[in-house]
Structure formats: structure tokens, C-alpha cells
Amino acid sequence: MRALAGSGWTVYAVARRAERLAALAEETGAVPVAADITSQADVDALAGRVLADGGLDALVNNAGGAWGMDSVADGSVEDWARMYEVNVLGTLRVTQAFLPALRGNGQGSVLMLTSTAAFTAYEGGAGYCAAKAGEELMTRTLRLEEAEHNVRVIEVCPGMVKTDEFSRNRLGSEEAAEKVYAGVAKPLTAEDVADVIAYSLNLPHHINLDQIVMRPVAQAAQHKVIRRGA
Numbered sequence: 544m545r546a547l548a549g550s551g552w553t554v555y556a557v558a559r560r561a562e563r564l565a566a567l568a569e570e571t572g573a574v575p576v577a578a579d580i581t582s583q584a585d586v587d588a589l590a591g592r593v594l595a596d597g598g599l600d601a602l603v604n605n606a607g608g609a610w611g612m613d614s615v616a617d618g619s620v621e622d623w624a625r626m627y628e629v630n631v632l633g634t635l636r637v638t639q640a641f642l643p644a645l646r647g648n649g650q651g652s653v654l655m656l657t658s659t660a661a662f663t664a665y666e667g668g669a670g671y672c673a674a675k676a677g678e679e680l681m682t683r684t685l686r687l688e689e690a691e692h693n694v695r696v697i698e699v700c701p702g703m704v705k706t707d708e709f710s711r712n713r714l715g716s717e718e719a720a721e722k723v724y725a726g727v728a729k730p731l732t733a734e735d736v737a738d739v740i741a742y743s744l745n746l747p748h749h750i751n752l753d754q755i756v757m758r759p760v761a762q763a764a765q766h767k768v769i770r771r772g773a
């Protein structure tokens with residue numbers, strides 16, 4: 544968000560917690576809109592707000608998350624449903640709400656934040672992998688369907704990113720979250736991902752970086768993570 548605002552974009556910052564959005568807006572000049580993407584009413588209101596201001600050039604579908612690390616045998620159906628609801632259906636709702644305007648723009652862009660989990664299985668990951676794989680296939684399908692409308696569809700697939708809440712939400716405690724990154728010299732940061740998002744959206748519109756896989760060097764693959772002194 545900061546990276547896009549810094550390169551001249553007018554950014555609408557969307558999340559559920561209004562107080563955090565207000566602080567971000569204060570810092571960056573972004574337009575805050577509190578909305579839950581799992582609520583159709585919220586998404587309709589969000590689209591109404593943005594379109595009333597004159598439309599948009601790009602949509603970044605970033606909201607998502609993981610809950611639980613249970614095996615398929617023991618996985619919570621509620622956790623799986625929650626992951627599908629936000630990563631797949633939430634992304635679907637927001638994309639549907641803005642596609643007519645993006646087509647009308649003549650040079651629209653949609654950027655999806657999926658994950659390396661979308662195409663690599665790991666023990667305990669099935670619920671999140673399935674949700675991200677669903678989002679990933681929606682992304683590839685969307686690219687095929689929207690090319691004739693000149694809507695560019697970009698997918699960014701990060702590996703290990705150390706963000707404030709992702710692993711805590713998934714594992715339930717700060718302590719468990721810290722272990723995910725223990726000894727890893729330099730996990731990716733939110734800023735790293737934001738730089739790649741801004742880079743891909745700032746390229747001339749006819750260039751579509753259609754799938755970008757980004758990992759820290761220490762994570763050579765999902766199952767090969769270099770940890771020092773951990």
C-alpha cells in the first residue's frame with residue numbers, strides 16, 4: 544500500500560479494523576474503507592464508494608489468511624470453511640464487484656496474492672493449500688476470460704513472509720508464530736511483497752507478469768529452509 548501510494552497511486556485501503564485503517568490513512572494519504580470481504584453488503588458498499596469517486600485502474604486482492612495446521616485426518620471443518628470463505632469466496636466477491644469497471648477502464652489490472660501453498664502440499668497445510676489452490680485456479684481462469692477485455696491478471700505467490708499476524712492467527716500464539724521464522728536469516732517482509740506488487744502494476748499495461756513466485760533465499764523450497772542456531 545505504501546509502495547503504491549509512494550509511486551503515485553491513489554489507494555483505497557480496505558480491511559475490517561477501522562482504527563488501523565485510520566492510522567494508515569493518516570500516514571500515507573490512502574482512502575480508508577472498512578469492509579469485510581466475506582460480507583456481500585460490505586463489498587457492495589465498498590464498490591459503491593470507489594465507483595462513485597470515478598472508478599479504478601487496478602484491484603489488489605490481498606486479504607486472506609490461514610487457520611490451523613492440522614492433518615487432513617484431524618482438520619477442523621470450520622477452519623477449512625473459514626479459509627475458503629475469505630481466500631476464495633471473498634476474493635470472488637470483490638473481483639465480481641469491480642470487474643465491470645475494470646473492463647470499462649480499457650486497461651484494467653487485477654492482482655491476486657496467492658501463495659506457494661497454492662501448488663505445494665505440506666503436512667498440516669491441506670486446508671490452506673486447498674483454499675489457495677482454489678484462488679490460484681480462479682486467477683488463471685480469470686486471465687483467460689478477461690484478456691479480451693484487456694484486463695491484465697497478475698498473480699504474486701509468496702513463500703515465507705514474516706508479517707505481524709499471519710502465523711499468530713494460524714497457530715494461535717505469538718510463541719508458536721515465532722518458531723515459524725526461528726533462525727531464518729531473512730524471511731520476506733510485507734514491504735518486499737509490496738515492492739513486487741508495485742513493480743508489476745507500474746509496468747506498462749501490455750506486460751503481464753502473470754505468475755510471480757517469490758521466496759526468501761533461505762527457503763529454497765517449501766521443505767528446505769535454512770535455519771541457523773535454531
Ligand SMILES: NC(=O)c1ccc[n+]([C@@H]2O[C@H](COP(=O)([O-])OP(=O)(O)OC[C@H]3O[C@@H](n4cnc5c(N)ncnc54)[C@H](OP(=O)(O)O)[C@@H]3O)[C@@H](O)[C@H]2O)c1
Nearest residue numbers: 558559560579580605606607608658701703704706708709
Ligand atoms: N505471511 C505469509 O507467509 C504469506 C505467504 C504467502 C501468501 N500470503 C498471503 O498474503 C496475503 C496477506 O497475508 P499477511 O501475511 O499480510 O496476513 P495478515 O498479516 O494476517 O494480514 C491480512 C490482512 O487482510 C485483512 N483481512 C483479513 N480478513 C479480511 C476480511 N474478511 N475482510 C477484509 N480484510 C480482511 C486484515 O485486516 P483486518 O483483520 O483488519 O480485516 C489484514 O490487513 C494473504 O492472502 C495470505 O494468504 C501470506
